[in-house]
Amino acid sequence: MQRPSAPSSSGRRRFLKAGAGMAAGAAAGAVMGRTGAAAAAAEADPTTLPPNVPWWGQYLGDGVAAHPYGMPSEFEAHVVRRNVPWLTATTESSVNFTPIHELHGFVTPNGLCFERHHAGAPSLNPADFRFMINGLVDTPKIFTLEDILRFPPVSRFHFLECAANSGMEWRGAQLNGVQYTHGMIHCVQYTGVPLKVVLDQVGVKPNGTWLMAEGGDASGMNRSIPLEKAMDDAILAYAMNGEMLRPENGYPLRLVLPGWEGNMWVKWIRRIEVGDQPWFAREETSKYTDLLANGKARYFTWEMDAKSVITGPCPEKPVLRKGVNQIKGLAWSGRGKIKEVHVSTDGGRNWMQARLATPVLDKCLTCFNAEFDWDGGEVLLQSRAVDETGYVQPTMQALQEVRGVNSIYHNNSIQTWLVNKSGEVENVRLG
Amino acid sequence: MSVSAKTLLAGVAGATLLAAGAIAADLKPGKSYDLGRAATPEEIAGWDIDVLPDGSNALEGEGTALEGEEIFMAQCAVCHGEFGEGVDRYPVLFGGEDTLASHDPVKTPGSYWPYASTLVDYIYRAMPFGQAQTLTPDEAYALTAYLLYINFVLDDDTLVLSHENIGEVEMPNRDGFIPDDRPDAQPETVCMSDCDVATQVVGRARIIDVTPDDDETAGISIE
Numbered sequence: 001m002q003r004p005s006a007p008s009s010s011g012r013r014r015f016l017k018a019g020a021g022m023a024a025g026a027a028a029g030a031v032m033g034r035t036g037a038a039a040a041a042a043e044a045d046p047t048t049l050p051p052n053v054p055w056w057g058q059y060l061g062d063g064v065a066a067h068p069y070g071m072p073s074e075f076e077a078h079v080v081r082r083n084v085p086w087l088t089a090t091t092e093s094s095v096n097f098t099p100i101h102e103l104h105g106f107v108t109p110n111g112l113c114f115e116r117h118h119a120g121a122p123s124l125n126p127a128d129f130r131f132m133i134n135g136l137v138d139t140p141k142i143f144t145l146e147d148i149l150r151f152p153p154v155s156r157f158h159f160l161e162c163a164a165n166s167g168m169e170w171r172g173a174q175l176n177g178v179q180y181t182h183g184m185i186h187c188v189q190y191t192g193v194p195l196k197v198v199l200d201q202v203g204v205k206p207n208g209t210w211l212m213a214e215g216g217d218a219s220g221m222n223r224s225i226p227l228e229k230a231m232d233d234a235i236l237a238y239a240m241n242g243e244m245l246r247p248e249n250g251y252p253l254r255l256v257l258p259g260w261e262g263n264m265w266v267k268w269i270r271r272i273e274v275g276d277q278p279w280f281a282r283e284e285t286s287k288y289t290d291l292l293a294n295g296k297a298r299y300f301t302w303e304m305d306a307k308s309v310i311t312g313p314c315p316e317k318p319v320l321r322k323g324v325n326q327i328k329g330l331a332w333s334g335r336g337k338i339k340e341v342h343v344s345t346d347g348g349r350n351w352m353q354a355r356l357a358t359p360v361l362d363k364c365l366t367c368f369n370a371e372f373d374w375d376g377g378e379v380l381l382q383s384r385a386v387d388e389t390g391y392v393q394p395t396m397q398a399l400q401e402v403r404g405v406n407s408i409y410h411n412n413s414i415q416t417w418l419v420n421k422s423g424e425v426e427n428v429r430l431g
Numbered sequence: 432m433s434v435s436a437k438t439l440l441a442g443v444a445g446a447t448l449l450a451a452g453a454i455a456a457d458l459k460p461g462k463s464y465d466l467g468r469a470a471t472p473e474e475i476a477g478w479d480i481d482v483l484p485d486g487s488n489a490l491e492g493e494g495t496a497l498e499g500e501e502i503f504m505a506q507c508a509v510c511h512g513e514f515g516e517g518v519d520r521y522p523v524l525f526g527g528e529d530t531l532a533s534h535d536p537v538k539t540p541g542s543y544w545p546y547a548s549t550l551v552d553y554i555y556r557a558m559p560f561g562q563a564q565t566l567t568p569d570e571a572y573a574l575t576a577y578l579l580y581i582n583f584v585l586d587d588d589t590l591v592l593s594h595e596n597i598g599e600v601e602m603p604n605r606d607g608f609i610p611d612d613r614p615d616a617q618p619e620t621v622c623m624s625d626c627d628v629a630t631q632v633v634g635r636a637r638i639i640d641v642t643p644d645d646d647e648t649a650g651i652s653i654e
Contacts, residue, residue, distance in 0.1 A: 083643070084650075086520075087653065088520060089510070089520035092560075092561075093560070119557065119561070132470055132474070132475070134470060134475045140469065140475055141468060141469060141470055142467060142468055142469075142470045147467050151464060151466065164653045168651060168653055170651075171651055172634040172639070173634045173635055173639065174636055174641060175636055175642050176637055176642040200461050200462065201463065212481060218557065219563070220480075220556035220563060222552075271478055273479065273481060275483070277483060279482075279484075280545065280546050280549055281481070281549060282549050282557075285549050286540075289608060291531060291536055293532065294532055295531035295532030295536075296609050297531075297607060298608070298609055298610070298611050298613075299609070299611070300610060300611050301613065305614065346630065348626055348630065349625065349626050349628060349630060350624045380630060386621070391614050391617065392617060392618055392621055394616040394617065397629070398618070399615075402615045403615070406534075406536050418632060426635055426636060426637050427635070427636035428634060428636070429632070429635075431629050431631055431633035431634075
C-alpha cells in the first residue's frame with residue numbers, strides 16, 4: 001500500500017471524490033436520499049475494509065485549531081436547506097425548507113432551520129440594535145440588547161411552523177419530497193426573556209388589550225397579538241440551541257409565540273406598540289387569512305393544529321430492503337402536548353400505536369417510531385397525531401369538506417406515502 | 432473524605448438552594464428592573480408609523496389617484512404592471528371581483544382587502560420592495576388612492592385621500608372575514624381498525640413533476 005500523508009492522502013482524496021459525487025447527485029435528482037445512499041454504498045474503498053487497516057487508523061487527523069466553528073462531515077453535504085424557485089417572485093421574499101428527512105431527534109440544527117423572509121435577512125450590529133415599546137403604556141421605553149440580556153432568562157423547546165407549511169398540497173399531491181411538503185418547520189431551544197417581564201417595565205395601561213409586534217427589516221413585518229398571549233408564554237428570544245440567533249432567524253432578537261403560526265414570530269423585532277384594538281396589517285388581512293369555499297375567509301387563525309408526518313420512509317428515503325423497516329416521524333401540536341401517534345400501512349384502514357420518544361414537550365416536535373415488514377408489495381404509509389386536548393389530525397378529505405381547497409394556510413392533513421413495488425416512495429393523494 | 436469536608440459541602444449545597452429560591456422569587460410579576468430608558472417623542476415619531484383601520488394613528492398626509500398614477504408608473508409598475516396586473520409572480524393589485532368563491536380566487540385590494548388603512552400602512556412601511564420607507568406620507572396616500580381608484584373603490588381620481596378620511600373608505604370585502612372557528616374537521620370517533628376510508632390513489636406528485644431539479648415547470652404556488 002502506498003504511504004499516504006494525511007490529511008491529503010490518496011485514500012482521503014478518494015473519499016472526497018465520493019463526497020463530491022454525492023453532492024452532485026443530490027443536486028441533480030429530486031430524490032436525494034436514494035442518490036446519496038447508493039453512492040455511499042457503491043463506493044466503499046476496499047483498502048479501508050477488514051482485514052486492512054484504514055488510513056485514518058494510521059495517520060493524524062485534523063488538529064484542534066483546524067475548525068474554530070465546526071461544520072458537519074463533508075459526507076453530509078446533501079443535508080441542506082432547499083428552496084423551490086417557482087414558488088415566489090424573488091428569493092428575498094421567499095421560503096426554504098428544513099431537511100427533516102435527514103434529521104434525528106426533535107432539535108433542528110441552527111444552520112438547517114428553514115428561512116422565511118419578506119425582505120431578505122439583514123445582519124445587523126447588535127450595538128445598533130434598539131427595541132422600543134410605546135402606545136398605551138405608562139412609560140414608553142427603548143431597550144438595548146445589553147438591557148434585554150440583563151433580564152431573567154428562560155429556555156424552552158418549541159416548534160416554529162410556517163402557516164403555509166404543506167400549503168402547496170391543498171389541491172393534490174404536488175411536491176415529491178417531505179422536505180418540500182413539510183419542511184417549513186424547525187424546533188430549537190429558545191432562550192430569552194418572557195415578554196411579560198419586559199412589558200412590566202413600561203406599565204401596560206388598563207385599556208391596553210392588543211400588541212403590535214413590528215420587525216426591523218425592510219418588510220417592517222407587523223402583526224397584532226392579544227395581550228393574553230403576551231402575558232402567557234411569549235418570549236423575546238436572543239438565542240437558539242445555545243448560541244445567539246442566526247441572522248436569518250432574527251439576530252439579535254425575535255419574538256417567540258409558542259404554538260402559533262410562524263409569521264407572528266417577528267424577527268429583528270424593533271418595536272411593540274400597545275393598543276386597544278387589532279391593527280389588521282397586511283400580514284393578517286391580505287396574507288395569513290384562510291379563504292373558505294364560500295368566499296369568506298377566516299382571520300386570526302393563530303394556532304397550528306396537531307399534525308404529523310413520516311420522515312422515513314419518504315420520497316427522499318426509499319425502502320431499500322424487504323423485511324423489517326423502521327418508520328420514523330415527527331408529530332406536533334400548537335395546542336399542547338402530543339398524546340398519541342397512530343401509524344397505518346394500508347392507507348388508513350388499520351392503525352397501530354407508534355412509540356413516542358421522550359421527552360414529550362408542550363408545543364414542541366415529538367419523535368415517533370414504529371416498524372413494518374415489507375414484502376415487496378405496494379404500501380400506503382400514513383401517520384395520525386392526537387394531542388392532549390383530544391384533537392385528532394384530520395384527513396385531507398375531512399379538511400376539504402369544511403374549508404375547500406383555497407385556504408393556502410393551515411394544512412395539517414394526514415400525509416400518504418406510497419411505497420411502490422421497487423421500494424421507491426411517492427407523495428400521493430387518496431380518494 | 433473528612434467529616435469537615437462533608438460538612439463544608441453540605442453548607443455549600445444549602446447556600447445554593449437558598450440562592451435558587453431567592454432567584455425564583457425575583458420572577459414575581461411586576462418586578463421593576465432599572466433597565467431601558469424612556470423613549471423621547473421624537474424617537475417614537477420616527478418609528479411609530481402604523482395605521483389602524485379606523486384611521487387613528489395615521490401619518491399626516493394626503494394625495495389623489497391622479498398623483499398616485501404618476502408615482503405608480505415610476506416606482507411600482509416595473510413589478511406590479513402598469514395596470515396592477517402583476518409581472519411574473521409579483522402580486523396582482525387589480526381586479527378579482529366575484530372570484531373568491533371560485534376555483535381560482537384572485538385576491539387583490541379591491542376583491543379581498545377589508546381595510547384601506549392596510550394599504551397606506553403597508554405601502555409606507557415596506558414598498559417599493561428593496562427601497563422601503565423612501566416614500567413620503569403624501570406619496571403613500573396618493574398610491575393608496577390610485578389603487579383604490581383602479582379597483583373601482585374610489586370613483587373620483589381627484590378625491591383627496593388623507594389621514595382624516597382613510598378610516599372612512601368602505602372596502603368591497605369589508606364583511607368577507609370571520610373569526611377563527613376551529614377546531615374543525617374532527618371525526619366523531621377515532622377509528623383504529625377496518626376503517627371505512629378511500630384508499631384509491633387519485634393523485635401522484637411524480638406525475639405533476641414540479642419538484643425542484645426535475646425541470647423548470649411551475650406548480651401551484653402559495654403566493
